[in-house]
Amino acid sequence: MLTLSNIVKVYGRGRHQHLALKGLDLHVEEGEFFTLLGPSGCGKTTALRCIAGLEVPSSGEICIGGAPVYSSERRLRIPAEKRDVAMVFQSYAVWPHMSVAQNVGFPLDVQGLDAAQKKRRIQETLELVGLSAMANRPATDLSGGQQQRVSIARAIIRGSKILLLDEPLSNLDAELRVQMRNELRELQQLLGVTTIFVTHDQEEAISMSDRIAVFNHGELVEVGRPIDLYLRPRKPFTATFLGLAELLPCTLLETEGQGGTALVKASFGEVRASRVDACQGHDARLLIRPEHIVLQPAASAQHGQANSYRGIVKKAAFAGRYIDYQIQLGRDTIAAQAPSTQFHQVGDEVAVHMPADRCVLLES
């Protein structure tokens, strides 16, 4: 549905030159909810604006539905308004001089629909976003969440092939953000529209997307399903950017175990870990997420269980649903999160279990 090939975007020139995108390749399937995720300034918004046509790449090719809309080689550049791509802006960009219905109906004016049809479509769309009672209100009268809905309604009314969402939830307060997250996802499923979503919030990305593309410094780090990126990332950046992660230095002992596992040596002992990728060389890093670590009182632990070690609690911080621990383990101090069913005191000896399929080997 959407393909970006070797997209480069350079800002400024000479010494002030800045490479915002360093040769980006992406492919998005029809009907997919595809998220561009990364820290601010990583190039994700630039990529989105290049797809929209609001920004012109320095080189490369963009195809929508198989047809090129930008190609530096062919010197082709289809303007934004001709791309049949809709967009929801971070600041909503609701026109202050129009009513809700006028805002939402604007894309239909462009198509030249007759008044009766237009009215019906506006009504349908407003119902879809839960604003049908507000049609004639001035747009500036609305709350942030309602303006957001107007902006979404305006983007979907035309039935464009692709919907672009530029951090649409970042200006909402926390509770509303979670609610809109679900609504937006449901709406996308209902319409089946191919959606490109830009965000720096990993929780949004994980909970909404079919696939996520992780960006850093203008480069694509990794693309995959949320569950794969979270549980079996291939790159340290992905591991640390999505969720909490401990990356412990280790050395490979046995490269091929049964079921794609490997045996490594960490400072606190031998660990059986999943191998996602062939690590180059001898040194590697072991990913373990704090919430995957199982803690038990040292006395009640079974002796000799694989991937189980003895540690000392250095810190314990109560956070409601769970407790944040710092555990001294060999030469390393690792973070662990455990449910608040049990509370280990500072100084206690605990049994630390790391399930083998949650220990992932990454390049060092």
Next chain:
Amino acid sequence: MISGTGMAAASAGAPGWRWRGPRLSAWSTAALGAILAWLIGVPLALMAISSLKPDGMVFDPGIVLDNYQTVIQDDMLAAVLRNTAVFVGASASIALVAAFALAWLTERTDMPCRRAVRAMTILPMAMPPLLLAMAWALLMSPRSGMVNGLIESLTGLRGVFDIFSMPGMVFVQTLSMIPTAYLILMSVIRNTSGELEEAARMCGAGFWKTLFRITLPLLAPGLIATALFLVIAGIATFDIPGTLGMPVGIFVVSSQIYQYVFLSVTGLPLYGQVGVIGVALVVLMLPLVYLYQRMTSNSGRFVTITGKGKGRSRIALGKFRYAALAGASVYFLLSTVLPIGVLLWVSLMPYQTGISAATLQLLTLDNHRALLSSTRLHEAVLNTFVSSAGAAVAVVAASVWLSFLIVRVRPWGYKAMNFASFMPLALPGVLLGVALTYVYLEVSPNLWFGSVGILIVAFATSYLTYGVQSLNSALIQSSRVLEEAAQMSGATLAMTLRRVSLPLLTPAMAGVGIWVFAHGLRELTLALMLQSDRNLTVSALLWGYWSNGNATGAAAVGVWLTAVMGVLVIIWQFVIDKEGGR
């Protein structure tokens, strides 16, 4: 004139306005470049050429430096320069301090009646400088001034105040510049976050330390820009030096040029010498204007970053609250109540006289009756209306177009265009008048010279800067995302402009239109420099009455002009407020 947020803040208009089809932007740029060159470049060039011609006639043969020699050797020159420096320096600094105090009082303190004081400080804009000078001449002329008469009757001292003097000129000029300075400083202060000051207070800094370490450095760009603006406007002004200085032989640059053109010893305009002074003046003004343009851009950036002003606490003045209010009211008294009072009084008298029980018997509407039935007034009103309205339409149209290119499209050379739009500031009215005279005397004298059309061109040129500045800042403030949203809805450039950009700019355009119209009504200098019996305006008529000694007739014209201007200023403020509220 109000400083816009300027250009540097326009980085929002980043690259990639994708409708700049190369043709559209190239044509627009070329067309606007040509218009700007015609309006500003050609008059300047002709003026420079004229300074090198023996008789100042542009198409005369030969090139000489005689005019330069004449001007430099003229003893007048040193005096004129000294007078200009004193006049501009003193009035600009007093106006700056007074306007800052007023703006600070109304924006940052708990002085009572702040809204009223704000209105009373802006409203005097309605008073054309010429009228203000006239009114103060009626009050403080050494022989017949009403204030002097009052003092004489009380103490026996004669002619205590003499408005026809350098201090008198400075006094009236200061009064006339305060409203503009106040408006600029008010927005500068308003847009600078009070939180920044509160943060300093929370760090333990006292009032004075906060003022000197935080407030003034934050406001410095705005203050310097305002000062520059006042200096530029002060050098350009002719109304007040012409009314109060010229009759007693105190000349500043602008009145000296007027003298060379209309009152030379030979009886013929000394265009060559005017050209010399003009060239020198433009050379002097250009760096000021350049600096001003840079400052307004920088201060704009400064202001935008910190702009968060709601809900800040006001500084408690305590027992000084009412003293502050009294001080602030003095300005209204001097700039409005006394001048309008005296104009009204004189306009109701058969001859110029003071207020007493005896003269109360003489009250008459004859002056107004005579004025309102005079066909010259009818013509003048029509000319004034047509030239002001024409200029307003022209300025709005040109500024929208220019600002859109400068802020949004940013074609090759947009910075030069932006600077060119500031150039009219460097061209005082007397010079612009002379320069346009060169152009249209040479082009087609019959059609243009002395016509209402030439007034429209002159007014539009002179007010273009204001229009472009205002629309630049309006465009910078109205987010580009709103236009991108239209584009993403499938709208073409034309539709986006029609449905989104222009409607959003309407309040700013209305504000510019009204401002230009009002300034056209009160414009004296250009109307005088380009006058003929075909294009007499109300201001020129007023000048005519006044310089022929018809004070009562002039006062009657002044009363009506002030009334119309007052209404316009109120409407203008209303429109501007609405724009800000968006």
